Amino acid sequence: MSESNPILAASAHSTEAYQQAIAQTSQAVVQWLQQPEMYQGKTVAELRERIRLDFNPQGLGNQAAIERAIEYFLKDSLSVHHPQCVAHLHCPSLVVSQAAEVLINATNQSMDSWDQSPSATIIEMKLIEWLRSQVGYQAGDAGVFTSGGTQSNLMGLMLARDAFFARQGHSVQQDGLIGDLRKIKVFCSENAHFSVQKNMALLGLGYQSVTLVKTDRFARMNVNDLADKLAQAQANGEQVLAIVATAGTTDAGAIDPLRAIAALAAEYQVWLHVDAAWGGALLLSEKYRDYLDGIELVDSITLDFHKQFFQTISCGAFLLKEARHYELMRYQAAYLNSEFDEAQGVPNLVSKSLQTTRRFDALKLWMGLEALGQKQYAAIIDHGVTLAQQVAQYVSEQPALELVMQPQLASVLFRHRPAQLATAGDAAVALHNQKIGDVLLESGRANVGVTEFAGVTCLKLTLLNPTVTLEDIKVLLALVERTAQEILAA
Template structure:
């Protein structure tokens, strides 16, 4: 047996001890043909999967798939991309959840447009980092132009600015950080003896609706506020924040010596697609001198709608806004942004590091995006939206979003006329919340029947729907973001749900009869 070690490839200095061939995998001028072959092979496999997908999910369980993946020895490479892609076919592509399928109706996951996929390929290969100019150059200016374009669509005014983020949760966290710091600065400026942060933080409150996204509470926790810092304001019958309820909470906080650091209004709640009455809320915030943040992660698609833009009336008065392009602009994850009315407030996220973005660069007018961001290294996700706008234009995106909102309205009408189901309030966007409702004494089985139907549907892979709780009871939820989803698809899924839920009720009824007879 030979005891000779692996061949090594020497560098010009003679000090390189890496195994021969390792550099063959680096993307560089000498490996562009391998790059082309590997990517085309991967693209073909995804394209073939998408072309042949007959249902959104295989229904595989974690217990079935986990042993396959955990049994792979990551210390033993396969040696080439073709073999690795064969493996990925088995452990990922085969069982992936395909959002492009018209019967994927669960979460806020959209099918993606082809120009954005082109952008994804370009940005991944070049691998620009958007923290500093000397790592990104034109990418910095493209992101800034898109922030400017979005802020103009919102109507935030000439002093607006913002930065791309990883998603709505980070955007909300960023906005509440700015609100917290602005509140502290105002209190300090008005006090002869400013309170310390430990003294002030327990007094801060964030007011938001009962239907707001959970990231508001998570953000408050991360920002060092108390467990009771987020106050849920009552909602009306349409699941929108009540302005009268907000006024009462602002007054109560003042009476108790508490400081409202921010009001978070939602333009598109995750469960109900409801849009808070932004103009009355803005009036209250202006009168109270309170920061207004609008979480439009879902509803931002209305910014490019030619028929529904009016639903966001009042958003232009916000101090900060969250937008998620990867929800209603049909972009791949991740693609989000936080916008502010006054660019000066972004200073609260600014730190200067000598090795990266020293303060002197500001004087030299060098545009470093890390000066605004909570992140340092950051992908050039803006390129996906840029290519989408340059190829399709905003009106085309708006038309796609209008289409899914129309489809949700049709689904709501269908459900309201179907005696097998009950449906809650009609969404302003593209969600539909409903449940199968047994008749007679079996009505008490409604919660369990709907839970069973959702699980059975997912296990079959024929469709994927979401679930939520409404007033303490279990409901099902459609989130429609695919223009390819038809009313026939929705009717088909409703029949499947009724079949699964009805079978559960029938079996339970039979068990009850047997027990009673025994």
């Protein structure tokens, strides 16, 4: 092994190389943070041409490898901290989260067994206990940290599926799926995350198993339509595996009426999972916590901390109301979670996770909570929701801008509709707004989302950055207006 590129270890040579590498990269990050552009503006073709792998047989050494990463990755990365980077649920991160990553990466703990991650296991379990208390669940540690919303949703749907079959005396884990699978359905709103469909395909029930429930004018699940569809399914001899409610849809930030949905789920004895990947941040809110009314009634919950909790990617969690359902996925591996270990009370988290090897991402949330405290954390979460309301008011006052719907979380849906397009059809206005988003990104000046809501192509501001102010957004909207005029003139 080359002495110029040692393994991280206790030797003087290794620790010196580590300190040099960390110093070189952190200095480069500080310089990158100062660049005024949101993005350097290179196209797909330009990046394909520019980025060349250079796997020298002799190796380049740490310093040169880091220099190349700075040149070809860092300099051409999107600045998610930039006030005009507002397209997606893609947050800037807490400084303390960056520090946590250093500890996570250096120690390289694996969360599958206690003897690979002793202190980390206990910290994660205590954080799950704390998160359950924030939800309103009974005391316990049924839950686990995950890579994000899609994985957490998969866990909720998988356990719902296996509990459904277990009630019929059948073990999916042991014997697989049986019966007329086309009769098994999952209900979610028209605006639910696409991972519901993806995960039902993975679980062997296919897209066809997903029934979409209508939504109201605020993009929330229509409870009357849900009730009708549950009754119709029963009349048709169909069996409803689960209802997936959403607390924070991707575009509108809509939160389904959880308490009313929970009442229907209880009436029909159907598992209720809530995808609160975004809206779950309101668990800490001082102003908007009531938006999550009824969340304590559901069977399982998805949370993401790399959205409005401002943690680095990836960091999510899955919470399970009743710990007994974890028995549905238990697997005994002698080298990880032996019966002997369990008899001694040794916690091996592999029993709770779809993953085996898993990062200690829980450290980031723990350090964030300790560094900020709940009051400051609540303030930066609430900032985005309040700012969205202020921006919506400002948009509604601009003659060439049209507010598409009132915001619910930290997103604003609007479109540019100037006098020149007053009589133009919807297709022309849609293309015009699409061009605005494309031109802004290509220029490197801003990243504004382009999406479709209720058949209307619109622009989207996702206001996750707690340092961004209304004045910053006014500057961005002026840039939108200027870009739009340039497009019209062309």
